[in-house]
Amino acid sequence: MTDKEHLKNLRVPTQEEPLRILMSACLAGVTCGFDGSANGEYPSALKLLNYNTVKSIKFCPEDYSFGTPREMCDIYGGTGKDVLEGKAKVLSESGKDWTEGMISASEKMLEIAQREQIEIAVMMDVSAACGSQVIYNGNRYNENKVYQIGVGVCAAQLIKHGFKVISQRDFASLELLYSKLDAQHQINKKAKDHHEIDWYKEYFKI
Helix, strand or coil: CCHHHHHHCCCCCCCCCCEEEEEEHHHHCCCCCCCCCCCCCCHHHHHHHHCCCEEEEEECHHHHHHCCCCCCEEEECCCHHHHHCCCCEEEECCCCECHHHHHHHHHHHHHHHHHHCCCEEEECCECCCCCCCEEECCCCCCCCCCEEECCCHHHHHHHHCCCCEEECCCHHHHHHHHHHHCCCCCCCCCCCCHHHCHHHHHHCCC
C-alpha cells in the first residue's frame, strides 16, 4: 500500500476520536532545532494543528539524544535504514560519532508511536533523523554537498515497524490528509509530493 492509498483509507476522525498524528516537533513550532529555533515555519505542517479532529504528538529525536542547541549531523555510508543495520554511521559536523544516540532516539520515537497508536507521521524531510524522501549523503557543509534518495534513522525505524511517514513537502499527500480532517476541504489536484517535483526528477535523473 502506498502512502497515498493509506491516506485515502484512513478513518474519518471526530473531535471525540481525533486522528493521531506523530509530528517532528520542529514542524509544530517547538524550538528544538539545532540552533534553538524551530527550523523555520512550514504552513503545510502547522495547518494540521488547526483541526479539532487531530491529536498531534510532538517529538524531536535529536533533542532527545543530543539536546538543544547542538551540532548538525548527517549520515555517512548509506541511509537511515543502513544505520539501523549497522552499515552506516551518523556523524556530527565536527566528526563525533552520534550513531548510538540516533538509534536510541529512533527507538524512543517508535515507543511513542506504538504507545499512542499513531495513524500517520509527518516528519521533517532532509533531516538525518526524520527525512522521509531525501537526505544528505555525507557532510552537508561540503562545498559539493550531495543529496540521496532515502530516509533518516527515525523515519526508517517507524517504517520498519509498519508506520506510514510523509514529509512537510509531500503536498499532494497532505491535501488528502486535510480532506480527511475536514469534509469541506477542496483538494488541490495540482499539488505534488516531493518525489514528483521537477527538482527531484532532474537531480536524481528520474
